[in-house]
């Protein structure tokens with residue numbers, strides 16, 4: 001099934017196996033509906049199984065058809081170089097005509113959102129597991145931003161892009177794909193916003209300006225969702241508050257930040273860890289990007305019981321007005337997901 005390998009040009013010896021189309025057809029039972037795991041903005045994803053029993057996830061890319069072959073291969077090598085225990089591993093690729101496919105390790109526990117937003121599954125995710133998921137995601141994102149040398153901005157970090165392995169270790173997925181589709185910017189501005197409302201920083205949603213700090217904002221939203229078990233964007237209808245961020249901010253100001261905690265977990269959680277997470281989460285979602293911590297600050301702050309934390313300033317999206325203007329101003333946004341730019345689309 002593997003017929004050749006791509007190698008990095010820089011002598012790093014990175015090796016990306018090429019899989020022929022027929023072996024992928026066989027592994028996915030001709031991309032059968034039963035094997036379809038879902039469809040994201042980059043295209044549908046299928047579960048596959050190779051003859052030896054190895055399970056894989058097959059992403060059939062929809063949006064890169066215009067991209068040249070060489071360019072695509074270079075990006076595949078780049079993504080394959082990004083290896084960390086908190087990133088989903090790229091196993092190989094396939095090109096056949098217009099068809100471009102990426103093969104990833106299969107994550108049996110699917111995505112974090114399917115746990116935390118589900119009434120019964122969320123109860124299995126006690127605080128200790130949630131805290132280690134938060135730490136793992138922070139480390140994975142730090143690696144993308146700094147340690148990988150390549151400075152990758154994810155641009156679409158959200159709870160549905162965090163997958164869980166059999167031991168509930170978190171692995172970030174879809175990293176490098178925004179870059180694959182839009183070119184090799186490490187930061188800058190774009191007319192085509194790849195992201196999901198509810199997770200995007202205001203400067204990215206409104207002006208298309210992205211940086212490591214816009215990922216930090218998304219991380220903050222993810223963290224508040226993990227703590228509360230509630231979605232940021234659907235929040236208005238739950239609590240009559242513009243967003244989860246606004247709710248967290250209100251509780252914080254009233255000295256009741258622990259109430260943000262998913263009610264099913266309150267009796268068994270470590271209160272000081274939860275409070276630290278809410279505090280760091282609020283630092284991440286501050287309106288002004290320069291006030292937000294870097295991911296390396298975040299990792300240190302989360303891991304230390306004694307570090308003194310700065311007082312957070314008012315976050316973005318605390319009023320209904322800011323949310324509405326974001327949604328309407330970002331109508332130029334061409335999200336990579338199936339969402340349309342309305343207030344209600346956070347998933």
Ligand SMILES: Nc1ncnc2c1ncn2[C@@H]1O[C@H](COP(=O)(O)OP(=O)(O)OP(=O)(O)O)[C@@H](O)[C@H]1O
Nearest residue numbers: 037038039040041045057104105106107111160337
């Ligand atoms: N490596 C994987 N192992 C197991 N399931 C996966 C894997 N990658 C993706 N999936 C599942 O496939 C489905 C589609 O994933 P994908 O990441 O393409 O889209 P999404 O997260 O729903 O949306 P978006 O494109 O906006 O990120 C999701 O249900 C996801 O959980």
